[in-house]
Amino acid sequence: MALATSISSPQLRHCSSSVPPPRRRPWRRLRPAAAVAASATATPPSEGNIVIVGAGVAGLATALALRRLGVGAAVLEQGEALRAGGTSLTLFKNGWRVLDAVGVADELRAKYLRIQGQEVRAVERRVLLETLASKLPPGTISFSSKLKSIAEQGPDGTLLELEDGRQILSKIVIGCDGVNSPIARWMGFSEPRYVGHMAFRGLAEYADGQPFEPKVNYIYGRGVRAGFVPVSPTKVYWFICFNRQDPGPKITDPVALKSEALELVRGWPSDLLAVMRSTPEGAVVRTPLVDRWLWPGLAPGASSRGGRVVLAGDAWHPMTPNLGQGACCALEDAVVLARRLAPAAAGGGAGAGVVEAAMRAYETERWARVFPLTARAGLVGALVQWENPAVCAARDGVVIPRLVRLGPFLEHTNFECDLIEPAPQSP
Template sequence: MGNIAVVVGAGIGGLAAGIGLRRAGWKVRVVERAPVLDDAGAGISLAANGIRALDELGVGASVRKAARGQYTGGTRTPGGSWLARMDGAALERALGAPIVGIPRATLHRLLRDALPPGSLHTGVEVTGVDHSDPGRVRVRTRPSASSAVPGDELDADLVVAADGVNSRTRAALFPGHPGPAYSGSTVLRALTEPLDLDTDFEITWGHGAEFGHIALPDGRAEWHAVLNGPAGVRHADPLGALRGRFAGWHQPIGRLLDATRPEAVLHHDIHELATPLPSFVSGRVALLGDAAHAMTPNLGQGACQAVEDAVVLAAALARGADTDTALAAYDAERRPRAQSVATAARKAGRIGQQLSGPAVALRNAALRLAPSGLAVRMILRHADWTPPRLPSPGSVTSLVE
């Protein structure tokens, strides 16, 4: 049949997979359940490993141009004192790439633009994936709500499941797995109107609460408020609730909330795959991104790990080995690293945002006494990653169109 792939899900990981597979010479169809991609979302930070992966996909330069480097800031207490300073320039010197902040919608658009017209199909819901025939996968689809796209049955040599933390594909492939678990924290976030900020990036830790922001290149900022609490709680007036929760905390927290339109606030409970998957591959189906290793946001590595997945998968397939061998190599390379980062993110949350009571004072004292380079070394631990090389555009005979 040829190298034909269907990517399920058009989030950051799915789009990156589509780009990478095309670079590897595959014909790619990306299907997305949402009828319209409305570019909803707030902002996102990308560490050096994510930027390097995007470079390998050929979109790193455009992302850098649309992003703002994160050089100044760090971690503070609610009263405003510094627990740790961030030296973004030192990180860039060590890694060869900066940490950047970019609106999620902008990143999504840049990834979409790197795919050829006609390869992304919206309003298509995948209802089943059958890989019982060796060497072939059959994908059953139907139009999603409010879509005029007819149902279809697609034959492929490979399916990439990038359908998120609540992945239906993962649930079907691993029916004994418990699926995503609530982390104990919920997050509210938004993009502000333009305002002046003194730092590029800040996180403030209180008791069971975190407030952070990243500055964006157009003068806006993304802020997030992460709170301990039960799942499912929502507020009629989210901004009012946050003003009450963070009353007395240092500026610019109040100014960030004041610069936010009420309708811009997003609220999501944080779920993760606390039980690691036994494999990222089942037959000719590869799991990628949150579908494979959904993690808490405490290290800012979720999107970076998804893009890493996409590059490693494409590189394994481009090496010329048969598809099954390539998928085994992808699982062997990606599963240990991604699951290790997910574990580290969970631990970071427990000693950071989720911590409460007398232990907070002990943690703060330890951070103040820590060597100045400790924060840099902690970030290097996860961001110091070199992607495998992908074929340059045009060096592989592509089957697209």
């Protein structure tokens, strides 16, 4: 392991984050597509007209935003059920604005702690997905529907072939199929880039109540950093990021995963170790951290040349978690794409040019947002994963205090988002 020397004497720095209060703004309400479409007599399209591939955060949020705008969509999910694994997602105020817009924020706020009084909460991934899915009509999500191939069919749309032999001809395909997206690969995107460090994540459980204040706790070593944050009155999320030349073999043994994580931070602060030991073995995951920088003029666009396929979330712009913006940006994508696409798709028979224009507008708006964030997250990750002792001393004494306390550092969580009133014709 390349980290042996840096772990044996970590020279730790332990601090808590302090974030500025959110700036409140009056909400504006966005009318359903049925109310703004050119044809007042247009009927909503059948669900086959729009197919969303992937029932993750981006896919379910897009389906819900479209539905509230009066447009139906079918969701294909390769798993047998919604993703039950994973730990939690830290959602900043931009993520909560989107959840407000689609009508699920208050239901989630009631379950999770507000960090230091700010609009920042760590939310269990499983609960977020279940909450979004619960607002969709029964049968919207088709499980055990793994994509095998995708092919353009000219003006007829795009043909999706599934592993079980089913074929679906869709007018519009929205790829929300995650970091290793087959649709992104089909569109010409490069594989996500491994950034040189990995992460352990876990969710500790305290049946009698967890003992920590609602704040984020960070600990920095040489080439290793960790942190933990209360999620709810009974759960605490924790993470460890560590340098590694390559991801190495995948470990599936849950006991081995937890043991390796504890070994990485042996001798670190007792609070962190106590949280980790209170974590069920099955609630620990280890993943390589990757990103994809959408260089202007070099990376493909978010929509296909035929104007029938478009990407959202990690399928388009995977980013490292150093700014806590992966899930937040996926939620932003969902509401922006729905807002752009719904008027074009509301009639069910919109021409390819109208749909393509809507997709291009979404792409332009979102690229200006996600490219800088992806780059910034990658650079921050490189900075805090330094191993050189002298450089780490400067980092801990000067850089880190400014990063975790300066209000301007969190300006990226500002996001304008209108409330979406449910379409009158929605049952």
